[in-house]
Amino acid sequence: AQSVTQLDSQVPVFEEAPVELRCNYSSSVSVYLFWYVQYPNQGLQLLLKYLSGSTLVKGINGFEAEFNKSQTSFHLRKPSVHISDTAEYFCAVSDMKTSYDKVIFGPGTSLSVIP
Amino acid sequence: SQTIHQWPATLVQPVGSPLSLECTVEGTSNPNLYWYRQAAGRGLQLLFYSVGIGQISSEVPQNLSASRPQDRQFILSSKKLLLSDSGFYLCAWSVGLAGNNEQFFGPGTRLTVL
Numbered sequence: 129a130q131s132v133t134q135l136d137s138q139v140p141v142f143e144e145a146p147v148e149l150r151c152n153y154s155s156s157v158s159v160y161l162f163w164y165v166q167y168p169n170q171g172l173q174l175l176l177k178y179l180s181g182s183t184l185v186k187g188i189n190g191f192e193a194e195f196n197k198s199q200t201s202f203h204l205r206k207p208s209v210h211i212s213d214t215a216e217y218f219c220a221v222s223d224m225k226t227s228y229d230k231v232i233f234g235p236g237t238s239l240s241v242i243p
Numbered sequence: 244s245q246t247i248h249q250w251p252a253t254l255v256q257p258v259g260s261p262l263s264l265e266c267t268v269e270g271t272s273n274p275n276l277y278w279y280r281q282a283a284g285r286g287l288q289l290l291f292y293s294v295g296i297g298q299i300s301s302e303v304p305q306n307l308s309a310s311r312p313q314d315r316q317f318i319l320s321s322k323k324l325l326l327s328d329s330g331f332y333l334c335a336w337s338v339g340l341a342g343n344n345e346q347f348f349g350p351g352t353r354l355t356v357l
Contacts, residue, residue: 160343160344160345162345164348169331169351169353170350170351171333171335171348171349171350171351172287172333172335172346172348173348174345174347177343177345179343218286218287222344223344224344230289230292230344231344231346233286233287234286235285235286236285236286
């Protein structure tokens with residue numbers, strides 16, 4: 129069975145500072161990996177995804193993530209955060225060969241950007 | 244382009260009352276459809292998924308049910324709400340086997356059971 133761990137439930141960071149949100153997963157098969165962002169009282173929006181190929185994935189709003197197969201990690205990074213980045217961030221994993229598109233979500237990391 | 248709608252946006256219901264939340268998708272055919280619940284300050288819990296009309300799979304046993312009367316319509320229901328049913332309900336869709344498992348989410352329904 130697959131699982132996703134997000135080690136930090138809350139991450140406070142000052143505006144214009146860099147940030148890294150950590151994500152580790154477990155799976156016995158090849159996977160797709162995703163990061164979603166959720167602003168208050170809204171649905172989830174895809175930030176970026178890893179399907180195959182280059183392990184460094186660039187997404188929207190200046191975010192990027194690096195897939196590390198040996199460490200089963202998919203950490204999200206941004207070199208300089210803005211107030212508008214304050215939101216909940218979810219890491220997710222999906223088995224490439226499931227009969228339907230089941231996606232396992234992590235518990236989420238709340239990013240708070242401090243002015 | 245594809246869009247997903249959910250209504251109502253917010254709902255306040257007394258304990259023991261019925262529930263009906265609706266989700267519709269536009270711009271795609273035969274999508275996989277999903278209902279998630281998000282309790283306050285917590286992650287997403289998959290409640291139901293559907294790979295076709297009339298095909299519903301439940302992930303978590305509870306007093307909720309789902310139906311898919313049309314290809315792009317997904318309904319979440321309950322006959323009698325419990326306090327523990329409060330939360331943020333999200334509908335999502337994906338392309339299916341031809342896709343890469345990316346899910347697209349609706350705006351959500353905030354349900355408060357009093």
